[in-house]
Amino acid sequence: MHAAYETGDCALCHVRNDPKNPGKPSGPVNELCFGCHDEVRDLLKREVVHWAAADACTNCHNPHGSKQPKLLVDETVALCTSCHSDVGEHVASARVKHGAVTTGAKCANCHNPHGSSVEKLLVAYPFDLCLGCHSKEGMRSADGRSLANMKEWLAQNPDWHAPIKAKDCSACHRPHGSANFRLLVATYPEKFYAPYATETYRLCFGCHNERAFRAPETTTLTNFRNGAKNLHFVHVNKEDRGRTCRACHEVHASKQSHHIREGVPYGPKGWILRLNYVKTARGGSCAKTCHETRSYDNQTVVAHPAK
Amino acid sequence: MHALLASILALGALAPGRTPAFANLAVGDPLRDRDLAAAAGGKAPLLGDARASVFVIFRTASENSLAALRELSFVERDYAGKGVRFVAVVSDADDLEEAKALLRSSGAKMPLLVDRADALYGELGVRMHPVVGVVDARRRLAAYEHFRKVGFRRIVRGRIQVALGEVSAAEMEKVLAPAESRTGDALAPARRQVALGRMELARGDAKKAEESARRGLALAPAHAPAHVLLGKALARQGRCPEARAAFEEALRIVPADPEAGEGLRGCSGKQDR
Numbered sequence: 001m002h003a004a005y006e007t008g009d010c011a012l013c014h015v016r017n018d019p020k021n022p023g024k025p026s027g028p029v030n031e032l033c034f035g036c037h038d039e040v041r042d043l044l045k046r047e048v049v050h051w052a053a054a055d056a057c058t059n060c061h062n063p064h065g066s067k068q069p070k071l072l073v074d075e076t077v078a079l080c081t082s083c084h085s086d087v088g089e090h091v092a093s094a095r096v097k098h099g100a101v102t103t104g105a106k107c108a109n110c111h112n113p114h115g116s117s118v119e120k121l122l123v124a125y126p127f128d129l130c131l132g133c134h135s136k137e138g139m140r141s142a143d144g145r146s147l148a149n150m151k152e153w154l155a156q157n158p159d160w161h162a163p164i165k166a167k168d169c170s171a172c173h174r175p176h177g178s179a180n181f182r183l184l185v186a187t188y189p190e191k192f193y194a195p196y197a198t199e200t201y202r203l204c205f206g207c208h209n210e211r212a213f214r215a216p217e218t219t220t221l222t223n224f225r226n227g228a229k230n231l232h233f234v235h236v237n238k239e240d241r242g243r244t245c246r247a248c249h250e251v252h253a254s255k256q257s258h259h260i261r262e263g264v265p266y267g268p269k270g271w272i273l274r275l276n277y278v279k280t281a282r283g284g285s286c287a288k289t290c291h292e293t294r295s296y297d298n299q300t301v302v303a304h305p306a307k
Numbered sequence: 308m309h310a311l312l313a314s315i316l317a318l319g320a321l322a323p324g325r326t327p328a329f330a331n332l333a334v335g336d337p338l339r340d341r342d343l344a345a346a347a348g349g350k351a352p353l354l355g356d357a358r359a360s361v362f363v364i365f366r367t368a369s370e371n372s373l374a375a376l377r378e379l380s381f382v383e384r385d386y387a388g389k390g391v392r393f394v395a396v397v398s399d400a401d402d403l404e405e406a407k408a409l410l411r412s413s414g415a416k417m418p419l420l421v422d423r424a425d426a427l428y429g430e431l432g433v434r435m436h437p438v439v440g441v442v443d444a445r446r447r448l449a450a451y452e453h454f455r456k457v458g459f460r461r462i463v464r465g466r467i468q469v470a471l472g473e474v475s476a477a478e479m480e481k482v483l484a485p486a487e488s489r490t491g492d493a494l495a496p497a498r499r500q501v502a503l504g505r506m507e508l509a510r511g512d513a514k515k516a517e518e519s520a521r522r523g524l525a526l527a528p529a530h531a532p533a534h535v536l537l538g539k540a541l542a543r544q545g546r547c548p549e550a551r552a553a554f555e556e557a558l559r560i561v562p563a564d565p566e567a568g569e570g571l572r573g574c575s576g577k578q579d580r
Contacts, residue, residue, distance in 0.1 A: 171456055
């Protein structure tokens, strides 16, 4: 029950102190509420304002009482999706679910329904929100998969993928749910090896240029080339054992530049096969790894003995 | 919450030092102007003579490109007639008619230039796109921003403001890391009780005001306004010795609290009714 209602003094908010006939509110609804809830007034002055809150607090709250927390007129997800029906449909139909939508404060885990300094009424930029939960051991996804302690991983690996530097986890993950594993916004191969097709890498090609992977030769699209020979093309364009991005790159962060991972799990026991990557001014090399030592130079061609 | 913020700040300290940039052009590096083919015909400069130049390199058949151009169309409008030049650049490997249609549908009015044989793309070392470069009047790369799904418009606008000298780097930091938008701080529940109690007192119900003040103090024992309210509610009931103790406690917490001082003077020398 609302504390003001509990006092039994209707005239705190209404024109009359008569429970049977309290009359209309004694002033504009929101101004009455702000008399006690001053922090909401401040939130409604921020750059992004929720129309429903600015219009009337009573759009979402029952000023007398409710069975719902925060005096909400309905259960949180039901209330929010009564207007945001597209989100409701998305959440309901998503093959891969995100626990943050349906646990704790639900929508309000990430959104402030009053106002915010970040678009989409986010409480903070996605990175800061996501790490609020993804910063502990033992977390599991809705389908039971183990989830990394991302905070620890990022602390240990200083070369961050550009969307992470931009605090934009939503560049790759869809927080309301997704048709793709790991809540990815678009397709990405689930397995270590995959035959190359543009369609299977929609996630990466949202930002990266697919031409950098399907052009056998280039002098402009990538610096991962030996002369003009495009080494991205060489690695991914294989019918049976095409290397997926994860074969060489840590998608979140790595210790080495270009997000190059230190090693890849190999064999049934997950023994780590080190890449032994060394960066040079115009290229680099990988040694005694998936292949024998290979160097590349994007200005001149490094000759390799024939296999 | 404090622990979370502290850990995020710690992560910030660990974040890579290199400012995000093109692979071959860092922020602060000079950028040579050059003429590119204009989709409308003829040629047009990439940068031109402007207080700041903003170029966006985009691709066709790209949701992110459309979203970025839409966001930039708002920034473009903000700076109309203010000496900031906007151009959109697309590779000649993309379908030009499709690029024109994408730009048109975004609402952006900026001219469309064509990067023949990916010459600009290769010179800059474009690896992420859509991507925006902001170049200052000295033709140095002032900012690099690849598209982000949250905050893109505001951040690009801020980068332009910095390039123009309209805002400081410190103010830009607030754009990049705004204060969290949580409803209510730790004191909010106590403040609400005090506000309710003040209304009750104003309506002449000192007993209820006292109860509200005590609820507020149960939530936040060191909340001076709750002590002041308690003092006023007790004084109104003629319980001056108790009221004095409440006002003195408020003054112990906030020595210059004028309401507590006034309340204390009002109760001075008075005994219980």
